[in-house]
Amino acid sequence: MSHTAKRTSRRTSRRTTERTGSLLWHVVVIVVVLIVIYPVIWMLGTSFKPATEIVTSNSPWPLHWTLHDFTSGWSANPGVTFGRFFVNSLVISVLAVVGTLFSCSLAAYAFSRLTFRGRSVMFAGMVATILLPYHVLIVPQYAIFKTFGWINTDLPLVAPKFLATEAFFIFLMVQFMRGVPREIDEAARIDGCGPYRTFLWVLLPLTRPALITSSIFSFIWTWNDFFTQLVYLNDKSKFTVPIGLSLFVDQTGMTSYGPMMAMSVLALLPVFLFFLAFQRLLVDGATSSGLKG
């Protein structure tokens, strides 16, 4: 056997071990992914199962597909359908996004680009409010909103967002604006732009990825939020999707699983769609600012 032949055979064998290593790795990762995603698959499968099958089989794959769970879940609550809950949730979430974008981008610009007295202290204070447990504020906020006459309206859920109470997003935008070269501001200044026009016409367009990320996170968090909505909304016609879903808990027995899972699937549908469309931005956003899910 010649020298070169030996070397090539060694090289091919190394390549095959590399390939089997890679294959093994993919198998391991896919198994872990399946375990992690199983609850989601189970939810999807159950929502398309007839009631009898839910009791008899725990396989995530329905033997007989049906849409009955969706229709019965949709009108599970007498007097009000899930359609109303979806509209209510949508209104609150969209307003929250608008408010967050407006107020947080203004604050982020001030913190990342402007000089003024007390800036460092305020920045530290802003970061501290991110860590402040919300439950400390709920009782006094409730008392304040009660004197405003805002209980059982959308205002307690929406108005704070217009005043940059979600400091997470200020932080996320500041992190991003730090990456925008200062020379661009400088050029705008030389061209005669003041801070207001620089913000609106120069920095804001350049911050677009951070604005999109913030919008999606803000939407999903408001959409999924339960605690605040539970506290402030007490009229069935004002209920949102999470509260509508929580009403299923009172109905015990496995017969209600189908409609419950069907409505859960619908509730998570917007989150799924955002995830599919913007997964890269979402994961990068979560990475750069350490946001919770």
Place this chain on the structure above:
Amino acid sequence: MSSTAKLDVRPPRPPTAGRAPGRAKNSRGFADRTAGYVFLLPWFAGLAVFTVGPLLYSLYLSFTDYSLLQSPHWVGLANFREMFTSDPRFFHAARVTLVYVVVSVPVKLALALGVALLLNRRRRGIGVYRSLFYLPSLLGTSVAVALVWRSLFAQGGAVSDGLSSIGLPKTDFINSTTWALPAIILLACWQFGAPMVIFLAGLKQIPSELYDAVDVDGAGKWGRFRHITLPLLSPVIFFNVLLETINSFQAFTPSFIISNGTGGPADSTLFYTLYLYQRGFTDFRFGYASAMAWVLLAAVAILTALMFRVSRVWVFYGDGDNR
């Protein structure tokens, strides 16, 4: 967004850093100064009305008896005294929450680090896997997922059936005083994707030359992990520990949904936040709830300070300013 997941709480560099201080007093500089406050106006208003104001008001309320119907009635330390001397449910709720935090945070972060190490290589499909692992973090806090969990772990649910098929006894996890809390802890651990993507970004920052160096020294896989990965990742680990700990003290939805708002069975899932909610919004004892909120705030603040203090011992900042 390429910035690393470092807990960088320093304010950004001021834009006039290069300019002489005296020069800033020209008209442009003055405009800049007021502009800062103008841009922060909504934030100031929010801070005053929705954060600092309520914070101080709740401190006052914690020394009162207040049912929302009558004006607050000053009772001094009575709420705190009751909490610490004659309210067993308060201690119980504190213990449940502590168990939840102490178990769920390390397990969740260990999972996050493990999967991040698994994914930290150049392979096809990494992006898709990373996203799929992140998905539970987007869904996890929702009522929908809490309902899924409740169904999976209930009597005759998929988990109980699966375990009985391998010979273990059938268990109704949700109605068991032993297993209800572990089921909720598992739900928290399921959302390991968010810290995982942060770990992954941190791992990417470690220069490969360092690994080459220990390979020359003959370090095995464990040696590489112990002497390079762990110390260089320690700032990211600290960041994740801090964030996850603070967040998990505030968990509410899972315990509310899984126990149907009761914290049962037999208070075994009575989280601190759930008990606070019950005291405030079902018993209408807003003074007492405020006092509980301040105890929570104090506990979280002390714990945060402690974690920062301890971090000096184990967190390694590669740039040489290891305080």
